[in-house]
Amino acid sequence: xxxxxxxxxxxxxxxxxxxxxxxxxxxxxxxxxxxxxxxxxxxxxxxxxxxxxxxxxxxxxxxxxxxxxxxxxxxxxxxxxxxxxxxxxxxxxxxxxxxxxxxxxxxxxxxxxxxxxxxxxxxxxxxxxxxxxxxxxxxxxxxxxxxxxxxxxxxxxxxxxxxxxxxxxxxxxxxxxxxxxxxxxxxxxxxxxxxxxxxxxxxxxxxxxxxxxxxxxxxxxxxxxxxxxxxxxxxxxxxxxxxxxxxxxxxxxxxxxxxxxxxxxxxxxxxxxxxxxxxxxxxxxxxxxxxxxxxxxxxxxxxxxxxxxxxxxxxxxxxxxxxxxxxxxxxxxxxxxxxxxxxxxxxxxxxxxxxxxxxxxxxxxxxxxxxxxxxxxxxxxxxxxxxxxxxxxxxxxxxxxxxxxxxxxxxxxxxxxxxxxxxxxxxxxxxxxxxxxxxxxxxxxxxxxxxxxxxxxxxxxxxxxxxxxxxxxxxxxxxxxxxxxxxxxxxxxxxxxxxxxxxxxxxxxxxxxxxxxxxxxxxxxxxxxxxxxxxxxxxxxxxxxxxxxxxxxxxxxxxxxxxxxxxxxxxxxxxxxxxxxxxxxxxxxxxxxxxxxxxxxxxxxxxxxxxxxxxxxxxxxxxx
Ligand SMILES: [Zn+2]
Numbered sequence: 001x002x003x004x005x006x007x008x009x010x011x012x013x014x015x016x017x018x019x020x021x022x023x024x025x026x027x028x029x030x031x032x033x034x035x036x037x038x039x040x041x042x043x044x045x046x047x048x049x050x051x052x053x054x055x056x057x058x059x060x061x062x063x064x065x066x067x068x069x070x071x072x073x074x075x076x077x078x079x080x081x082x083x084x085x086x087x088x089x090x091x092x093x094x095x096x097x098x099x100x101x102x103x104x105x106x107x108x109x110x111x112x113x114x115x116x117x118x119x120x121x122x123x124x125x126x127x128x129x130x131x132x133x134x135x136x137x138x139x140x141x142x143x144x145x146x147x148x149x150x151x152x153x154x155x156x157x158x159x160x161x162x163x164x165x166x167x168x169x170x171x172x173x174x175x176x177x178x179x180x181x182x183x184x185x186x187x188x189x190x191x192x193x194x195x196x197x198x199x200x201x202x203x204x205x206x207x208x209x210x211x212x213x214x215x216x217x218x219x220x221x222x223x224x225x226x227x228x229x230x231x232x233x234x235x236x237x238x239x240x241x242x243x244x245x246x247x248x249x250x251x252x253x254x255x256x257x258x259x260x261x262x263x264x265x266x267x268x269x270x271x272x273x274x275x276x277x278x279x280x281x282x283x284x285x286x287x288x289x290x291x292x293x294x295x296x297x298x299x300x301x302x303x304x305x306x307x308x309x310x311x312x313x314x315x316x317x318x319x320x321x322x323x324x325x326x327x328x329x330x331x332x333x334x335x336x337x338x339x340x341x342x343x344x345x346x347x348x349x350x351x352x353x354x355x356x357x358x359x360x361x362x363x364x365x366x367x368x369x370x371x372x373x374x375x376x377x378x379x380x381x382x383x384x385x386x387x388x389x390x391x392x393x394x395x396x397x398x399x400x401x402x403x404x405x406x407x408x409x410x411x412x413x414x415x416x417x418x419x420x421x422x423x424x425x426x427x428x429x430x431x432x433x434x435x436x437x438x439x440x441x442x443x444x445x446x447x448x449x450x451x452x453x454x455x456x457x458x459x460x461x462x463x464x465x466x467x468x469x470x471x472x473x474x475x476x477x478x479x480x481x482x483x484x485x486x487x488x489x490x491x492x493x494x495x496x497x498x499x500x501x502x503x504x505x506x507x508x509x510x511x512x513x514x515x516x517x518x519x520x521x522x523x524x525x526x527x528x529x530x531x532x533x534x535x536x537x538x539x540x541x542x543x544x545x546x547x548x549x550x551x552x553x554x555x556x557x558x559x560x561x562x563x564x565x566x567x568x569x570x571x572x573x574x575x576x577x578x579x580x581x582x583x584x585x586x587x588x589x590x591x592x593x594x595x596x597x598x599x600x601x602x603x604x605x606x607x608x609x610x611x612x613x614x615x616x617x618x619x620x621x622x623x624x
Contacts, residue, residue, distance in 0.1 A: 032063055032068055033063070033079060033080075033081045033084065034061035034062055034063050034068055034069070034076075034079055034080065034081075034084050035062065035063050035064065035083075035084060035085065035585070036061075036062040036063075036084065036085045036086075036087065036556075036585060037059060037060065037061045037062065037076050037077065037079065037080055037084055037085070037086055037087070038059060038060045038062070038076075038087045038089055038094065038558065038560075039058065039059040039073050039076055039077060039086060039087070039088055039089070040058065040059070040073060040088050040089055040090055040091055041057075041058060041059065041060075041089040041091070041092060041093065041094035041560070042056060042058070042091065042092070042093045042094065042564065043056065043057040043058060043059065043060060043070065043094040043550060044056055044093060044094065044095050044527075044530060044550075044565070044566060045057055045070060045096070045549055045550040045551060046095070046096050046530060046531055046534045046535040046548065046549040046550065047070075047535075047549050047550065047551050049481065049531070049535070049536075051525060051527035051528045051531060052527075054527055054531075055070070057070045057071055057072070057550075058071070058072050058073045058076070059071060059072065059073045059075070059076035059077070060076065060094070060550060060556070060558065061076050061079050061080075062556040062585050063585075064585065065555060065556055065584035065585035065586070066553065066554065066555055066556060066584075066585070067550060067551060067552050067553065067554050067555070067556050068552055069552055070550055070551065070552060087580075087595070089560050089580070089594070090594075092560050092561060092562065092579070092594075093560070093561045093563065093564045093565055093566070094550070094558060094559070094560050094561070095269075095530060095534065095550075095558075095559050095561065095565060096534040096535065096547075096548055096549050096550050096557060096558065096559070097269065097270070097271025097272065097534070097547070097557030097558055097559050097581065097582070097583060098268075098269045098270045098271060098272075098487070098488075098497055098533050098534060098559060099270070099271070099272045099273075099274065099483075099533065099534060099537035099538060099541065099547065099548060100265070100270050100272070100273045100274065100485055100486065100487055100488040100497075100533075100537075101274040101275075101300075101391070101423070101425070101446045101483050101485045101537050101540060101541065102274065102275055102391055102425045102426075102446050102448065102485035102486055103265075103273045103274070103275050103485065103486055103488050103490060104275055104490060105258070105261050105262060105265065105273055105275065105299075105488075105490070106243070106258060106275070106277050106279070106282035106283065106285065106286065107239055107242070107243065107278070107279065107282055108261070108490040108491045109254075109257050109258040109260070109261035109262075110122050110242050110243070110247075110254075110257065111124065111490070111491035112257070112260070112261055112264075112491060114257070114260070115257045118247075118250060118253045118254060118256075118257055119246055119247070119250065119253075120150055120154075121150065121154050121155040121156075121157070121246045122157075122242060122246060122247075123157065124157050124158070124159050125142055125146060125156070125157065125158045125159070126158075126159050126160075126161070127139060127142055127158060127159070127160045127161070128160075128161050128162070129160060129161075129162075129165050129166070130165075131165065132165055132168050132169050132173070135160060135165050135166060135168075135169050135173075135174075136169055136173050136174060138160075139158060139160065139174055139182075139190060140182055142158060143156055143158065143179070143182045143183050143186075143188055143190075144182055144183065146158075146183075146186075147182070147183040147185070147186050150186070152185035152186065153185065153186070153187075154186055154187070155186070155187045155188075155189070155202070155241060155245070155246055156183060156186050156187070156188045156189070157188075157189050157190075157191075157238065157241070157242070158188070158189070158190040158191070159190075159191055159192065160190060160191070160192045161192065162192075163192040163193040163194065163195070163346055163347075164346070164361070166190075166191075166192035166195060167192065167194075167195055167361060170190070170192070170195045170196075170197050170230060171195075171197065171220060171225070171228045171230035174190060174197050175197060175228040175229055175230065176197065176198065176199055176200055176203070176227070176228055176229025176230070177200075177229075179197065179198070179199035179200075179202075179229065180199050180200050180201075183199065185201075186199070186201065187199060187201040187202040187205055187241075188201070188202055189202050189237060189238060189241060191234050191237070191238055192234070193234065193343065193344070193345060193346060193347060194232055194234050194343040194346070194347035194361065194363050195230070195231075195232055195234055196230075196231050196232075196233065196234040196237045196238065197228070197229045197230050197231075198229045198231070198237055199229060200229070202229075202241070203226075203229060205241075205245055206237070206240070206241070206245070206309065209240075209244060209245055209248075210240075210308070210309045212309065212310070214226070214309050215309065215310070215311040217311055217373065217374055218231050218233055218236075218309065219231050220232060232343075232363060234343075235278065235339070235340075236278070236308050236309070239278050239279045239282070240278075240279050240305075240308060240309075242279075243279040243281045243282045244279050244280060244281045247281060248281060251281065251284060251285060251288065252288070254281075254285050255285040255288045255289050258285045258286070258289065259289055259294060259295075259296065261489070262289075262295065262296040262297050263296045263588070263589070264489045264493060265296075265297055265488045265489055266296045266297050266581045266583070266588045266589045267578065267581065267589045268488055268489055268493075268494055268496075268497045268577075268578060269497045269559035269561070269577075269578035269581055270297055270487075270488045270497065270581075271297050271298060271547075271557040271558075271559065271581060271582075271583045271588075272297060272298040272299070272300060272537075272541065272543075272547060272557070273297060273298070273299055273300070273488060274299070274300035274301070274302075274334060274390070274391060274537075274540075274541050275299075275300075275301065275302070275391050276301065276302040276303070276304030276337035276339065276390070276391045276392075277301050277302070277303065277304055277305060278304035278305050278308070278337070278339055279305055279308075280305050282305075283301060283303075283305070286299050286301065286331050287331065290328055290330050290331040295330040295331065296583070296588045296589075297330075297583055297588065298329065298330045298331070298332075298547075298557075298583070299330065299331050299332075300332060300333075300334045300390075300541035300542070300543070301327075301331065301332070301333060301334065302333065302334050302335045302336060302337035302388075302389075302390040302391045303320075303333065303335075303336050303337060304336075304337035304338075304339050304391075306320070306336070306378070307338060307339065307374060307375070307378050311374060313338070313374055313377055313378035313381060314377060314378075314381040316378075316381075317336065317378060317381035317382045317384075317385050317387065318381060318385055320336070320385070320387065322385075322386055322387055322388075324387070324388040324390075324421070324542055325542035329555075329584065332542070332543075334388060334390040334391075334421075334540075334541050334542055335382075335387055335388030335389055335390035335391075335420075335421070336382040336387045336388065336389055336390070337389065337390060337391050337392055338375045338378035338379045338382060338389070338392070339375065339392070339393065340375065340392070340393035340394075341375065341379075341392065341393065341394045341395075341399035341400070341402055341403055342362070342363050342364060342393070342394065342395050342396050342398075342399035343361075343362070343363035343395070344393060344395040344426060344428065344453075345395070345428070345450065345452050345453050345456050346361055346456050346460070347361055347362060347363040347395075348362065348363075348395035348396035348399065348428050348429065348453075348456075349362050349363060349364035349395070349396040349398040349399040349402075350362060350396040350397055350398050350429050350461065351396075351397055351398045351401070351431075352397075352429075352461045352462075352465060354460060354461050354462075355460070358460045358461070362396070362398075364396075364398060364399065364402075376402065376406065379392075379403070379406050380406050380409065380410065383406060383407055383410040383412065383417075383420075384410045384411060384412070386412065386416065386420070387420075388420045388421050388422065389403075389420070389422055389423065390421070390423055390540070390541075391423065391425055391446075392423065392424060392425055393425055393426055394424045394425060394426060394427075395426045395427075395428040395429065395453075396428060396429045397429040397430060397431050397434060397468065400424060400429075400430060400431075400434050401434070403424060404434065404437050404438070404441065404443070407422060407441055407443070408441070414440075414441075417441055417442065418441065418442030419442070420442070421442075421444075421539065421540050421542065422441060422442065422443040422444075423443065423444050423445070423446055423540055424438070424443060424444075424445050424446070425445075425446045425447075425448075425485060426446075426447065426448060427445050427446075427447035427448075427469070427470040427471075427482075428450075428453045428457070428469060428470075429457070429465065429468045429469065430445065430468055430469075430470070430471055430474075430475075431468060432471070432474055435471065435474045435475055435478050435480065436478055438475075438478075438480060439478040439479055439480055444480055444481060444482060444483065444536075444540055445470075445475055445480065445482045445483065446482070446483040446484070446485040446537075446540070447470035447472070447482065447483070447484060447485065447504075448470075448484070448485050448486035448487075448500060449470070449484075449499075449500040449503040449504055449516055451509050451514055451516070453469065454466065454469060454509070454514055454515065454516045454517070455514065457469055458515065463515070466515055466516075466517050466518050467517070467518045467520065467521060469516070469517040469518075469521075470504065470517055470521065471517075471521040472504060472521055472522070472523050473520060473521045473522065473523075473524065474521060476524070476528070481531070481532075481536035481539075482532060482536070483532050483533070483536055483537045483540065484500050484501055484504065484529070484532050484533050486500070487499065487500040487501065487533065495574065495575055495577070496573075496574050496575050496576050496577055497533070497578070498529075498565065498573050498574055498576050499574045501523070501526075501529040501530075501532075501533065501573065502570070502573045502574040503516050504516075504517070504522065504523045504529070505522055505523050505525075505526065505529060505570070505573070506522065506570070507519050507521070507522045510574055526565060526566050526573070527566060530565060530566070534548050534549065535548040535549045536548070555583075555584050555585075556582055556584060556585040557582065557583050557584065558580075558581075558582040559578045559580070559581050559582075560578065560579050560580040560581075560594065561576050561577070561578055561579065562576060562577050562578070562579045562591075562593070563575075563576040563577075577591075578591075579591040579593055579594045580594055
């Protein structure tokens, strides 16, 4: 159905240069010549919002980083002049560069093993406990061993799973004082999803760096929680510890790590990533790379550190400009990000009646007596001041209610609200009435496929609620153009950027074992999936005019695939790999199989293993 090759049309720019003289009026017509052409492709242009009307072409002409023509091989070859570089893609599928609207590369760059070469303090020690007793004894052994290894004054960062066991001991058997005892000369932080405990030295360092006491709202039960070193703000602490505290004096080296991870994403066909920066130095490294012209891919960023360790968010948002859309070609602002409305996965905030222990671990921002209220205040202040909200984490349906209430209570006109490009990211529980409300508010959705989330929904809330997990069909029916996010490489290297697309098409996990939502809410076809990862993502990052499709006038952000994303057998989809990625006319990744060139960060030779404390070397309990 989509396979119609329309030969004989050509879209290109003509410049008519008119020269006037006293004697005669002569009009001359010049065709701009391409510096690069790409031929012999199945070019899926994504040039139409209607998946059935998308043009399939054969070739592309590029000049100065922009697409100047799209058409048949003969038409585009005819445009070539001496010196035009010809890239013959040999019948492969060519798509617009992929746009991942929600990822955390500034942060997860430090989770890649080779980052620990920059500073061993970045190492996240992962502990997996089977019982509460084991959680405490493992943590003690690991922290003491690590303290001996890294020496005094250094950070020790531990992540404990599963979170229900960690939750049971954090703030009771693992507290600030206990951490002080285990490693009196170190800064220690242990965390799980939606909970973190920090030692006294760690807390002191935060307060010194930020120049203020961490407000009471940050701690569980205020001063009492501070005494225990216990907070539910499980992302503010580790993010700012890793990037703002540990990396503060080695930003050049950090920027190299960040760059390598941007390159890994380029290798996955991604040409733009969008996300908040929840750490000012996380943003600073991007500035450093962009100033040097070294960003391999683009970053549409939202400001997410304004609130960290303050209790006066309004003061900031009321004095901030609406910068959405402004910046360079590779780094631009897309709005504000008060970061999260709930905890996600086991800490998502829902209206569902569930077991008491399930309800107790829900982190409902507006219900909380802690920093959650600050988040709502920040969100309202930002919207009231006409600032876009981008990359905002909203997992559960109750969190989405809070968000949509805040939008409607902002006092802005519906017209102004609709112009803001408001988004809601994650979509782990979205009710049909909320989809309708979103359509009215001009709000869109950016959803990710998580086995953890699907498991939590089915096990703890009931299988009937899987129907609300990223309800794409309902969104499409309401005229919303939703997006897929987090399909790039965060802390591991993915097989393919289409893993999540495959999951949302089939509504099964990659191994087929787990129901990931319901078939009724599946993405209807692969062309729609591709639009969600390209064209439909571009307006929400304020670049609908120059990114998201292969059309004359747009930037030449182009990905060449090793298989046909539209027509290959469906089971091959989650293994389709990019073999060339071009950003603004520049090849940022090229696999040897295309032309024998190699432009890549070599993940095969990068270091994936680290020395770990001797006593844990043969244990599966310590791993990356
Ligand atoms: Zn996120």
